[in-house]
Amino acid sequence: xxxxxxxxxxxxxxxxxxxxxxxxxxxxxxxxxxxxxxxxxxxxxxxxxxxxxxxxxxxxxxxxxxxxxxxxxxxxxxxxxxxxxxxxxxxxxxxxxxxxxxxxxxxxxxxxxxxxxxxxxxxxxxxxxxxxxxxxxxxxxxxxxxxxxxxxxxxxxxxxxxxxxxxxxxxxxxxxxxxxxxxxxxxxxxxxxxxxxxxx
Numbered sequence: 321x322x323x324x325x326x327x328x329x330x331x332x333x334x335x336x337x338x339x340x341x342x343x344x345x346x347x348x349x350x351x352x353x354x355x356x357x358x359x360x361x362x363x364x365x366x367x368x369x370x371x372x373x374x375x376x377x378x379x380x381x382x383x384x385x386x387x388x389x390x391x392x393x394x395x396x397x398x399x400x401x402x403x404x405x406x407x408x409x410x411x412x413x414x415x416x417x418x419x420x421x422x423x424x425x426x427x428x429x430x431x432x433x434x435x436x437x438x439x440x441x442x443x444x445x446x447x448x449x450x451x452x453x454x455x456x457x458x459x460x461x462x463x464x465x466x467x468x469x470x471x472x473x474x475x476x477x478x479x480x481x482x483x484x485x486x487x488x489x490x491x492x493x494x495x496x497x498x499x500x501x502x503x504x505x506x507x508x509x510x511x512x513x514x515x516x517x518x519x520x
Contacts, residue, residue: 372397
């Protein structure tokens with residue numbers, strides 16, 4: 321299964337989206353409720369149901385004026401049926417909508433028939449979710465690699481010890497070097513033949 325299809329919208333969406341408006345909410349009140357620097361994405365709700373979204377696209381023409389017309393309300397900025405997702409949709413569906421509509425956030429409704437608003441899904445949250453998943457996969461692979469490397473090292477050591485021809489089979493000892501051997505190579509003194517041991 322593709323990574324985007326492993327996650328559903330309800331696992332990632334923001335259920336406590338702070339910015340909301342009623343159809344009769346004045347535009348000035350909507351903008352005043354947004355923190356400085358936040359791009360406006362405000363779901364417009366009537367009796368808890370989604371009727372549209374006020375976003376940059378809807379505000380572009382209005383914000384070109386030096387003063388915000390006091391008579392403009394949220395309902396004046398809505399056009400056509402709202403783009404939305406259901407909690408059961410996958411992130412594959414969500415990313416397709418983000419790309420198709422050029423949106424930063426998409427409303428989530430319980431069902432498209434009722435349009436009962438349940439949260440928002442943002443492009444940044446999708447990115448963070450996928451990035452976190454890939455980082456966990458990478459950490460898991462590194463742990464597995466370390467375990468495999470340890471097994472391989474242990475296997476090589478066992479193989480090496482098994483090939484050793486020792487007087488005491490399986491015995492590994494630390495042997496001091498006498499003064500008569502100091503400065504001479506193992507080849508020169510033929511340590512394996514003269515002492516009957518392998519050297520690690």
